[in-house]
Amino acid sequence: MSFLTELPIDLAELVAEVTAPEHGGIATFLGTVRNHxxxxxxLRLEYSAYIPMAEAECARIAAEAAARWSVAVALRHRIGRLxxxxxxxxxxxxxxxxxxxxxxxxxxxxxxxxxxxxxKQEFYSxxxxxxxxxxxxxxSGIAEGAGxxxxxxx
Amino acid sequence: xxxxxxPSVSVRVLLFASYAERLGREVLELTLPTPATVGxxxxxxxxxxxxxxxxxxxxxxxxxxxxxxxxxxSGGDEIAxxxxxxxx
Numbered sequence: 001m002s003f004l005t006e007l008p009i010d011l012a013e014l015v016a017e018v019t020a021p022e023h024g025g026i027a028t029f030l031g032t033v034r035n036h037x038x039x040x041x042x043l044r045l046e047y048s049a050y051i052p053m054a055e056a057e058c059a060r061i062a063a064e065a066a067a068r069w070s071v072a073v074a075l076r077h078r079i080g081r082l083x084x085x086x087x088x089x090x091x092x093x094x095x096x097x098x099x100x101x102x103x104x105x106x107x108x109x110x111x112x113x114x115x116x117x118x119x120k121q122e123f124y125s126x127x128x129x130x131x132x133x134x135x136x137x138x139x140s141g142i143a144e145g146a147g148x149x150x151x152x153x154x
Numbered sequence: 155x156x157x158x159x160x161p162s163v164s165v166r167v168l169l170f171a172s173y174a175e176r177l178g179r180e181v182l183e184l185t186l187p188t189p190a191t192v193g194x195x196x197x198x199x200x201x202x203x204x205x206x207x208x209x210x211x212x213x214x215x216x217x218x219x220x221x222x223x224x225x226x227x228s229g230g231d232e233i234a235x236x237x238x239x240x241x242x
Contacts, residue, residue, distance in 0.1 A: 031242050047241070050170055050234055053218040054241075077241055089242050109242060115220065117234070118241030119171035131172040132240040 003058035004049055006080040009087040014074035018094035023072065025098035027105040031089040033082050037132070041125030047079040047088065050117035061111045071095040071104040077118060161188040163229040167199060171237045173212070177204040186227075192216060193223030195233050212236060 011030055018026060035042050054077070062073040074092040082088055089112060093105040113134070120132040164185045174180045177199070184198050192214050199205050213236040216225055227233060 048171060049241075050168065050215070050236070053215055053234065056218045113242035114239070116241045117170070117215065117236050117239060119237055120240040121171075131237065133238045134240055135238045 003055055003062075003075050004051060004077050004079050006078070009076050009078055009090045011087065011090050011092065014076060014090050014092035017074040018072040018092050020072065020094065022096060023094040024096050025101040026092055026094040027098070027101035028093075029089070029091045029105050029109050030087050031109070033084050033086045033088055035084045037122055040128075042084065043123045043125055044084065045082045045088070045123070046121040047077075047082065048119050048121070049077075049079050051079075054116050054118055057116045058112065061108055061115065064111070065093065065104040065107050068107075069095060069100040069104045071100050073104065073108060075108060075112070077112065077116065079118065162186060163188050163190055163227060163231075165190075165195060165227050165229070165231045165233055167195060168232065168234040169199075170234065173208055173235055173237050176207040177202060190227050191223060192221055192225045192227060192233060195227060196223065196235065199235060208235065213239070 011028060015026055015028065033042070033045050058075055058077070062075055065071055065073050072094045077089045078087065089109065091105055091108045093101050093108060095101045095104065121129060122132055123129050162185050164183060167182045167184055169177055169180050184195060186194055186198065196212070196214065200208050211223065214221055214223065215234040215236060216227065217232055
């Protein structure tokens, strides 16, 4: 199974992947393309990736969450051209009880943003284009040259 | 003690997104004297035309895992220089 896809993401498919009789809760996260960034209008995005490493990193994140909280994890990140409102990332985490599902889902999305080699080019309504650098904005990310401390570790 | 040639390693370097644009290429092959590290690979890349536009300490990966600049490299390794990540 691939974690990256060029096709539209169907959250229901991810929910189905983690649905099991022993699970009593499924937490989901859906990240969608926003029509604004830094006060500018965004028309569309292009995601690109270092695909083999992105696949490996997503697999590691899913395995870490599964081992730490005894959850089942389904994870998908879209690459290529996306329009406003499209789902860019989707996560479904199932567990026996809701606490583990919520915390596992939060862990997965934070680690995806922090570790998975994916890049985003924004196309603005004023005709300009830019590579998004979350280390310079209000969003968090790995600062260049920083270590890998980790969300919710320790 | 002298050897006819200095031992060296050949590695493959991948550039992505804004960094690929800055150097005008996505892949390059480098040969370095041993023992070599990821940091030495970076210095070589930053000495290329356009390389001065890379930060001194970018994110790096070795064979599909994040690594620091002191990590040793071996022949045939794949080193990736990663712009700030923007997934999610």
